[in-house]
Structures are given as C-alpha cells and as structure tokens.
Amino acid sequence: MSLIFLVGFMGCGKTTMGRKLSAALGYEFIDLDHKFEEQAGMRIAEYFTEHGEDAFRQMESNILKETQYPEKAVVSTGGGLPCFFDNMDWMNANGQTVYMKLTPKMLASRLENAKTPRPVLQGKKGQELVEFIETKLAEREPHYGKAAVVAESFADLTPENIMYLLSTRQ
Numbered sequence: 129m130s131l132i133f134l135v136g137f138m139g140c141g142k143t144t145m146g147r148k149l150s151a152a153l154g155y156e157f158i159d160l161d162h163k164f165e166e167q168a169g170m171r172i173a174e175y176f177t178e179h180g181e182d183a184f185r186q187m188e189s190n191i192l193k194e195t196q197y198p199e200k201a202v203v204s205t206g207g208g209l210p211c212f213f214d215n216m217d218w219m220n221a222n223g224q225t226v227y228m229k230l231t232p233k234m235l236a237s238r239l240e241n242a243k244t245p246r247p248v249l250q251g252k253k254g255q256e257l258v259e260f261i262e263t264k265l266a267e268r269e270p271h272y273g274k275a276a277v278v279a280e281s282f283a284d285l286t287p288e289n290i291m292y293l294l295s296t297r298q
C-alpha cells in the first residue's frame with residue numbers, strides 16, 4: 129500500500145497540496161477533515177461548539193485509523209491530528225509522512241485570508257494571530273518533526289519536490 133500523509137499546521141496548504149500531489153502521482157485524494165464533516169454530518173466548527181474539542185480529537189483519531197484506504201492515496205490531515213494520541217506513530221507505521229513547514233508569519237497571512245473558519249483560532253487576527261501561532265506551533269513541532277520528510281522552503285513546497293524528497297527516502 130502506498131499512502132502519503134501530509135501533516136502540518138493549519139493553513140500550511142495540506143488540502144491544496146493534497147489535490148495537486150495526488151493528481152501528479154495518479155493517486156486518489158483523501159482529506160480527513162472532509163471525511164470528518166461527512167461522517168459527523170456537520171462542519172468542524174459546529175462540531176466543536178456542540179461537542180467540544182475532546183470529542184473532536186477522539187473522532188478524528190478513529191477516522192484516521194478506521195478509514196479503508198485505497199492502494200495508493202495522498203491523505204491530507206487535520207492540522208492538530210498528528211499531535212494527539214499515537215496518531216503520528218500510526219501514520220509513520222502505515223505510510224510516508226510529509227511535514228509542510230511554514231513560518232508563523234506565512235501561516236498567519238494565509239489564515240487571515242482563508243474562507244474556512246478554524247475554531248482553534250477563535251477569530252484572532254494581526255499580531256495576536258502571529259503570536260498565537262508561534263506558541264501553538266512550538267507545542268506541535270515535536271510531533272510534526274517526526275515526519276519522514278520535512279518540506280520547508282518555498283522551493284520544497286511543490287508537488288515535484290515532495291515527490292523527489294519522498295524518492296530519496298525509499
């Protein structure tokens with residue numbers, strides 16, 4: 129089975145890259161946040177409000193581990209998923225993981241302009257958003273850093289370069 133899991137902070141571009149990389153490889157594309165919304169029957173932001181974050185984390189972990197993956201797929205994960213339970217170890221045991229690493233400033237500028245609300249951010253903007261991302265990213269980095277491949281410069285963040293970085297690990 130060939131599974132590629134894209135991980136990284138919210139807004140780093142996992143969903144966008146997942147679509148491009150799966151098309152470039154001829155693999156199927158799976159977005160675990162979309163799967164969550166399908167199974168829960170509501171948007172993630174609504175789920176947070178109705179059931180709270182702990183219930184969200186349990187259900188996203190179950191979806192990660194219980195999904196019937198196709199033979200070849202690129203899987204975009206939720207931004208917090210690698211940082212809970214043994215999810216990161218599970219992905220490393222079941223596929224190849226790629227950490228898409230961006231600076232807090234780049235993440236903040238993308239998240240300020242994004243259409244999908246991220247409940248974890250609670251509407252923060254400007255300098256408050258940058259500082260929140262710096263703190264949260266420092267907490268999460270040890271988990272993301274367990275990825276098999278780290279793609280971190282602008283140059284690395286293309287489907288072609290991710291394919292190259294993965295090929296050097298095989």
Ligand SMILES: Nc1ncnc2c1ncn2[C@@H]1O[C@H](COP(=O)(O)OP(=O)(O)OP(=O)(O)O)[C@@H](O)[C@H]1O
Pocket residue numbers: 136137138139140141142143144145161204205206207208238239241242243246
């Ligand atoms: N390479 C890029 N250059 C500029 N903007 C980008 C790029 N990739 C994604 N974006 C924009 O950044 C925002 C976040 O992208 P995306 O939704 O793919 O991130 P994500 O990592 O999947 O986030 P989440 O963890 O919340 O699901 C979107 O508005 C998207 O259009």
Ligand SMILES: O=C(O)C1=C[C@@H](O)[C@@H](O)[C@H](O)C1
Pocket residue numbers: 137138161172205206207208209245246247248
């Ligand atoms: O970083 C996070 O904790 C999250 C990121 C999103 O992908 C969603 O999974 C959700 O909004 C939580």
Ligand SMILES: [Mg+2]
Pocket residue numbers: 142143144161204205206
């Ligand atoms: Mg996404």
